[in-house]
Each structure stands twice: as structure tokens, then as C-alpha cells.
Amino acid sequence: MPRRNAPFSIIRRLPIYLRILDNLIKKDVDIISSRTLSSRTGFTAEQIRKDLAYFGAFGTRGTGYNTVFLREKLLNIIGLDKENHTIVVGAGDLGTAFGRYNLIKNPYIGVVGLFDISDEVIGKSVEGLMVQHLDCMPEVIDKYNVKVAILTIPSSQAQTVVNKLVKSGVTAILNFAPTKLNVPDYVHVHNIDLTIELQSLFYFTVLEEEKDSV
Amino acid sequence: MPRRNAPFSIIRRLPIYLRILDNLIKKDVDIISSRTLSSRTGFTAEQIRKDLAYFGAFGTRGTGYNTVFLREKLLNIIGLDKENHTIVVGAGDLGTAFGRYNLIKNPYIGVVGLFDISDEVIGKSVEGLMVQHLDCMPEVIDKYNVKVAILTIPSSQAQTVVNKLVKSGVTAILNFAPTKLNVPDYVHVHNIDLTIELQSLFYFTVLEEEKDSV
DNA sequence: TAGATTGTTAATCGATTAACAATC
DNA sequence: TAGATTGTTAATCGATTAACAATC
Structure with a gap:
């Protein structure tokens, strides 16, 4: 079928x-x-x-x-009727929160890696999972056959890291960096831009005011 | 015009x-x-x-x-050509991260309040902004004329808090709680469900596999 | 059989794409 | 004037809504 x-x-x-x-x-x-x-x-x-x-x-x-x-x-x-793994790249506030959120609340997907390049966060434990250096990423992707990654790093580094992810075999990316990522056709990027989500809501407050002033 | x-x-x-x-x-x-x-x-x-x-x-x-x-x-x-304020309700990992994110990175919107009900986080400082008890919320909304709120609390408490927000005059809500909120017609809710965003991406990995097996 | 609810076909709606005239 | 690029109108596409036949 x-x-x-x-x-x-x-x-x-x-x-x-x-x-x-x-x-x-x-x-x-x-x-x-x-x-x-x-x-x-x-x-x-x-x-x-x-x-x-x-x-x-x-x-x-x-x-x-x-x-x-x-x-x-x-x-x-x-496609959730099998072992599903993901990794979080970028272990700042947002990355840590998402990692923890999925570790606790997502019943069908296991977080198997948390990566960063800053010594300040490497070694930190998030729900028992240790933050590792970005250099360890390809190995983890390979070991767990990771196909989906969460990206929570600054825009300036996003494209470089995405290239690494794609090279390692990742085919879908949930991107929180507010920048356009260039990827091959077979890779799917889904962008969530928190600034834009919030800013666009302010449009409705403008509409409300106009109604009031009629 | x-x-x-x-x-x-x-x-x-x-x-x-x-x-x-x-x-x-x-x-x-x-x-x-x-x-x-x-x-x-x-x-x-x-x-x-x-x-x-x-x-x-x-x-x-x-x-x-x-x-x-x-x-x-x-x-x-x-509608960003004026003073714009927002509040974050729920100061867990996610709420703290969003609060900090917007305090630092959103040039057009000021976060003027962070609220929770847990003694563990009340009093905590996020980029100089103190987490307050939920009971202080209406006062802050009124003082800053807040129309847009960010909701990062557990689903079980979401509807109760939304009712309070609406009562206090909030007309747009960025909701991260994975539940359907009931609001009057004039209130706009925009849902971001991180579990769903991630799970739906796994569909693409299924497609890839099928292509491979042809 | 009567009542309920699905699955499908047709109609509508809205958003995107294409084409091009207007004009700097 | 020639080249460039906008703004608008028409055509296409895709998603949602409505209607109803199928069938448990």
C-alpha cells in the first residue's frame, strides 16, 4: 500500500x-x-x-x-510507529527548555543528544542527558539513525550547523533561528520564529482600536 | 485612511x-x-x-x-509604531526562555511581567525582571495596558488563566499549552504546539524511506 | 426499519502564481 | 528613449465547506 x-x-x-x-x-x-x-x-x-x-x-x-x-x-x-530519535542543537535557554520539554512530554520521540560549542553549557545535565560538544554530533546521529533535528542556535551559526546536519544524514529540521536556511531539495525545514509569531499578534490590537474609535 | x-x-x-x-x-x-x-x-x-x-x-x-x-x-x-508591552504567564523553563528571548531579541515589544503560582520561581530574576505571583497580573496588565500575552503553563491550568487574562483586557494570546482554549470572539488565540511541530516532521522521514525502497 | 454517522462528490472560498500594462 | 521594476488584473491551484448517498 x-x-x-x-x-x-x-x-x-x-x-x-x-x-x-x-x-x-x-x-x-x-x-x-x-x-x-x-x-x-x-x-x-x-x-x-x-x-x-x-x-x-x-x-x-x-x-x-x-x-x-x-x-x-x-x-x-x-511515521511514529517505530523508534524515533531527535537531537537538539544549541543548549542555551531555548534549547534546554525544548530538550527538557520533549524528554518529559513527547511520548513518541526520544531526545538522544544535546549539543553546543560553549564550554559554559557542555557537561550540563538536562533530565539526565549531558550536553555534548558539537563535534560529537555526527557520531550520535549515526548511532541512533537520527533523521530529525531541532535547531536553537543564533542565526549567525545556523547555516554552518545545518550543513553539518545535512551531511550527517538529517532530512528534517525544526528551525528556531530567525533566518532562511539553504538546504537540498530532499531536506525539509520547518521554521518557528518566535519574534514573528508575537509581532504579528499585535496586528489584532490595532484592529480592535479602530473598532473602538468608530 | x-x-x-x-x-x-x-x-x-x-x-x-x-x-x-x-x-x-x-x-x-x-x-x-x-x-x-x-x-x-x-x-x-x-x-x-x-x-x-x-x-x-x-x-x-x-x-x-x-x-x-x-x-x-x-x-x-x-501596529508596532507605539509602545508595545506583553507579559509571560508561566515561568517554567519554557516561559523563562521566551521571556529572556523577547527581552533581549525583540526590538519592538517590551516584556513587562513574568507570572507564576509556584513559590519555587516567584522572586527569580530574568534579565532584571522579577517573577511575580499570578495575583499581581491584573494590576500589571492595567498599568501597562497589556493587550497581548504569552501563555506557557500546563494545559490543566490554561483555561482558568485565560479567563483571567480576558477579564483583565487581553485580546490576543500566544498559547504554548497543548490544549484548545475557549475565548470570546473578539479575542485572538494563536497556538504553537511544540509536540505537534516535531511529530509532524517525522512524516517526511517516512516519505524518504519509501523513496529509498523503490 | 429508523436513526446515526461515515465517506465522497460538488461547490465555494481564498491564496498563490503568471502575465503584463503602467511608469519611474 | 531604453531598461528596470512596480502594481494590478486574470488564471491557477489548493484547501475548506456543503450536501448527500452509502451503510452500519
Whole structure:
């Protein structure tokens, strides 16, 4: 069964469904309807059904979706039904926080490395994981077959480090450095720019003021 | 001149243009073309021109855009051409990191409060700003006329705190808690879910493997 | 059978891309 | 004037919403 190359807009919603299913299964709920999923996610029931139907007919008409079955399917589609490893490059405040966050809260992905170049943080322990020098990175990537990396280093060093990551075999990068990264076509970069997320929210406060002044 | 209610897809790109303009101005560059902006951002030149033209004719045909002039316009459109304040609610690892990040790196927005309920972090100083008890929040919001808040608390407490924020007058929330928040229509919530961002990237590694096995 | 809910097809909406006239 | 680049209109693309037939 060859998986179709699905739109990323759909893929990004699947982990949200997955988390809800995990919670339902923990509470021994067997069946869930698209309508209930809708009220829990804020997406419309139609959209949820369409998202799931894109990959197959996972539900039962008149009844709903079996939580355990759907969970298995989602894990398989996203690619979380195997050992998954990631590393965090940059062990400043943000990198440390993300490393810890994923070590504690992400049930499907193991953080197997934390890297930096500053002597101040190398050797520091984050939830039992030691920060290592950047030079150790290729070895860890190789050992754990790491394909996805989190980047939390200053923009000035980002491109250099990305080149190393790509050379070592990483094919997907979650980038927090506020800069455009150049990578080969087969590498996927997803940018999260905290400054931009915050600044763009201020637009709404402008709209509010205009409404007030009418 | 009434501002039109622009698509948020455009608004989110404006701070990216703004950052590039800031850098250019620092280097005394007077003029920039949409083509150069394209190579710096990764967006097409057509899209950039269309984004800017949505708000007015800011460029000069045959020449390009004046950096200083365009920067002023963007600041005004986004709503950054005034005193802007924000607060961070939740002073754990993530909250502390974001607080520090914005205190240091965000040139247009001032962090005026850091709040938590745990005695362990209350009183802690982050770049000279003291973590205060949640009970002090309404007062600070009022004093600085805070309209935008960053939320980095556990999901279980998120809705309660959001209700307080809304009651105090906050109209936009950058939410890192992995849960759906219920707010009145006039309040804008932008969710960033780090678990989901990371998990969805693993989809690409599945695609890669399939390609390999052909 | 009647009621419920999925899965699919069609219609709508919005965003991006392409083409080019306007004009510096 | 010739060359360059914007701003705008038209065409395309993709995602969401609506409607409903299929079926448990």
C-alpha cells in the first residue's frame, strides 16, 4: 500500500487527533465520532472526516471511529510507529527548555543528544542527558539513525550547523533561528520564529482600536 | 485612511520583511527591490509585491522600495509604531526562555511581567525582571495596558488563566499549552504546539524511506 | 426499519502564481 | 528613449465547506 504524498496541511492536524485519542484510550473510551472530535479540536467534523478519509476508510458508518484502531493508523501514517530519535542543537535557554520539554512530554520521540560549542553549557545535565560538544554530533546521529533535528542556535551559526546536519544524514529540521536556511531539495525545514509569531499578534490590537474609535 | 482587515497569511509575512529592512537600514542601504527581498526571504517577488500592494503603493516603478519609508509603513500596519508591552504567564523553563528571548531579541515589544503560582520561581530574576505571583497580573496588565500575552503553563491550568487574562483586557494570546482554549470572539488565540511541530516532521522521514525502497 | 454517522462528490472560498500594462 | 521594476488584473491551484448517498 503506497502512501500518497499528502498535503502538509492535513499532516499537521494528525498529531492533534492522536493526542486526543491517547487521552480517550487512557479513559477506556472505545468509539469516537467526528462530531465529538470536532468539539475537542475546534476543527469542523467534515474536515476531520475528510482528513482521515484521505488515507483510508477507518470509521464505521452509523457508529464512529474505534479509538485504538484509529490511533494505530495515525501512528503509521505520521511515521511514529517505530523508534524515533531527535537531537537538539544549541543548549542555551531555548534549547534546554525544548530538550527538557520533549524528554518529559513527547511520548513518541526520544531526545538522544544535546549539543553546543560553549564550554559554559557542555557537561550540563538536562533530565539526565549531558550536553555534548558539537563535534560529537555526527557520531550520535549515526548511532541512533537520527533523521530529525531541532535547531536553537543564533542565526549567525545556523547555516554552518545545518550543513553539518545535512551531511550527517538529517532530512528534517525544526528551525528556531530567525533566518532562511539553504538546504537540498530532499531536506525539509520547518521554521518557528518566535519574534514573528508575537509581532504579528499585535496586528489584532490595532484592529480592535479602530473598532473602538468608530 | 481605514485599514482593511487583511488576511492573516499576509500579516504573518510582514514582520519578516521588517526584520530584513532593519538589517538593510543598519547597513545604510536605501533601496531594495522585490527580487532581492525574494532571495532573502524565500518568497517569490510577485508575492512580496502583492503583499505590500495590499496596503498601498509603497514602491517606485523602475527603482524599488525605499527601505526607511517601507519600514515605517510596515510598523504602522502591524501596529508596532507605539509602545508595545506583553507579559509571560508561566515561568517554567519554557516561559523563562521566551521571556529572556523577547527581552533581549525583540526590538519592538517590551516584556513587562513574568507570572507564576509556584513559590519555587516567584522572586527569580530574568534579565532584571522579577517573577511575580499570578495575583499581581491584573494590576500589571492595567498599568501597562497589556493587550497581548504569552501563555506557557500546563494545559490543566490554561483555561482558568485565560479567563483571567480576558477579564483583565487581553485580546490576543500566544498559547504554548497543548490544549484548545475557549475565548470570546473578539479575542485572538494563536497556538504553537511544540509536540505537534516535531511529530509532524517525522512524516517526511517516512516519505524518504519509501523513496529509498523503490 | 429508523436513526446515526461515515465517506465522497460538488461547490465555494481564498491564496498563490503568471502575465503584463503602467511608469519611474 | 531604453531598461528596470512596480502594481494590478486574470488564471491557477489548493484547501475548506456543503450536501448527500452509502451503510452500519
